Amino acid sequence: MTTETAPAAGPATTAPAAPVWSTDPRTGERRAQVAVEARPSDVDRAVRAAAGAAHALADRPRRAALLRAAADHLEGAADEVIAAADAESALGAPRLAGELARTTYQLREFAAIVEEGGYLDVVIDHADPALGRPDLRRIRTGLGVVAVFAASNFPLAFSVPGGDTASALAAGCPVVVKAHPDHPATAELCTRLLRAAAASAGLPEDVVSLVHGFDAGLALVRHALTAAVGFTGSVRGGRALHDIAAARPRPIPFHGELGSLNPVVVTPAAAAGRAAEIGAGLAASFTLGNGQFCVKPGLVLTPAAGTGAGELEKAVVEAAGRAPAAPLLDSRMRVAFLSGVRERAALAGVEELLAAAEEPTATAPLAVRPGVLAVPAALLAADGPHALLLEECFGPVTVLARYRDQAELAAVLARLDGNLTATVQFAADERGEDAAALLRGLVPLAGRIVVDGWPTGVAVAPAMHHGGPYPASTSTSTSVGAGAIARWLRPVSYQAVPQELLPAELHDDNPLGVPRRVDGHPQPGRSR
Known part of the structure; x- marks a missing residue:
């Protein structure tokens, strides 16, 4: 049930895929069929395509360009995006206009974070024979394909173009989003806009893709090439997915925001x-x-x-x-x-x-x-x-x-x-x-x-922490603010590696101007 072996695409099936409907929450009536639920072979293709696009995200300038282009594309289609989201959430145009502004703001903030480079946490310790220490250089790199589960209550800021997607792309990780059934048409629209943004930045469109369906979500967490999961939702649903992620032969990080009483x-x-x-x-x-x-x-x-x-x-x-x-x-x-x-x-x-x-x-x-x-x-x-x-x-x-x-x-x-x-x-x-x-x-x-204030309203700011002890979240990380990028990164140390073989951020002359700590002393990055 929790096998991690990546399935090969099987023979085509004649059974029709289940339809995905957009529903009006004001009346409970179906609006239109917007997609079909993904079969296991569809999930496999999406994850494999995302993994194949990961190498292109290694280019930090293009990643920053993608994030800014995503914000631009969303703003350019603002009327259509807000109308689609309101039709499926009943949250109202004023609230959704604010949510769209928050979404585009955090995309641009992560673009700036990518360019500045401090998130890489570069540390260089030159060789010291007196201490028996070899030359060591550390940097953080993306984990791989990130599965993002869209949230019901934020069809933009915590869904396809939301903070999980923005921070994962900023970390250099391609994203496969599992759409929330409450707003599938909004998810389809936002996915098209993000894929168009990728193309405009010279990146493969498959750095962002979308699947629908409950079973598709399970298959996404179990897929061997999925490297981490971001989830916002219920305790019951989040805990079930967390346990699947932990039970894999190769467990993966599951960053879930679950329930909270907020006393x-x-x-x-x-x-x-x-x-x-x-x-x-x-x-x-x-x-x-x-x-x-x-x-x-x-x-x-x-x-x-x-x-x-x-x-x-x-x-x-x-x-x-x-x-x-x-x-x-x-x-x-x-x-x-x-x-x-x-x-x-x-x-x-x-x-x-x-x-x-x-x-x-x-x-x-x-x-x-x-x-x-x-x-x-x-x-x-x-x-x-x-x-x-x-x-x-x-x-x-x-x-x-x-x-x-x-x-x-x-x-x-x-x-x-x-x-x-x-x-x-x-x-x-x-x-x-x-x-x-x-x-x-x-x-x-x-x-x-x-x-002397109220907790509703979560500012997108470097000092924000949006998480908490279980069951508020399943990890110690934040899902909002600059720190959210750390969820999708892991450190790698290079020992005694010749300069010409190192990532540019680890070269002694710091050609990319990233902030670093060298032999215990902080060095500021190049101002932009």
Whole structure:
């Protein structure tokens, strides 16, 4: 079942391939057939073609040109891309215009990273006979073909032209994308644009390709020439693929971003001084994108009593109640959201402050409205059915856990799994040791710590870390920002290799001007 032997293309089959349909999430109706599911032979051809194109990506200037051309092609077809994505996601043109801008920005950022060369982590240690050390030179090189699994909630920024693809191409790795079934037409369009960008940069189009279908995804992870996997999705799906990648005769890296509860702590002083502000901000955050962000705050630890406690809850409910009803990404997610909220609301001691429910509109008969649940924190601090409230419920709902004292707060935090983010809302004067200690306690739980803000919104920046302890992610790497390129690289040391046989980046005269560390001393690269 997990054999790694690369299958040879078999004889043609007469059985028709399963159709791939584009579906309107607002109505649940099929729009059009846009592709067919890939057979094993199709996956094999795609991976082999990608592997055959890898040598062309060794040219760093052409890689940078490809990334910039991809951004240009996407922008040139912006109206078509946004329309296709909206038709399949119901996320709305304004949101998708911002997502497209983010996508093209990160493509150009990775082009600049490729040109600057610091990601290569070049280290040169000249021979030192006194230490018995030979001449050693280290550089990082691409792993090979990367399989990218597109995400449902970001049809652009975390899908075909998204961060996994951009960072893999920047590392010199060709990409085979497994399209998400929620937006196959968008995936087809973006793939055509990226392949055209490759051709315009003088590279083989097969540096980017696309396959459809559940079984195609499994075959992609199992293929002998697949060198690494990038995944954004559910814990269940990601863990299954992770285990396949690990069970191969030659295991490969699996960089998965899975589930996250993204806890928020509101201190008593913050509730007393900023209740209305915090309540409105929380509502805006957990309803953003109809609650379909991976960093949606799903658990909020709030004071059970005291000044501002009631006002905060009232502000959350009122603001969330004003949020417009909207469809989820697909009917399956809609059913899971509604049943998940009902199951949580039925637990003893849980109060439904705002009932999430179906709310059809004229243009979106499958729309839902957000919900807010509340529960005594003590019920979350012990084993039992209330542990369900510590699991992510994808969609526009959050849980307010009312803690009576610091002991209850600590007991709930101790039960949390890994998260992408953890947030604290402080009062303006809470900057002492108690506040610092609270933040230190959150560091083991999350990859990003937020103070007096909200976790929704992941900046594409060098200092960003988008990942966290399992199940937030399956590795210690980030999937956003400059550091994402490291996932697709491995170091290689050259010992006593003549200059003329070395990669140019390792030559003593540094003809390409990359930043390096030579005999323990950092050397800046050539300014551009």
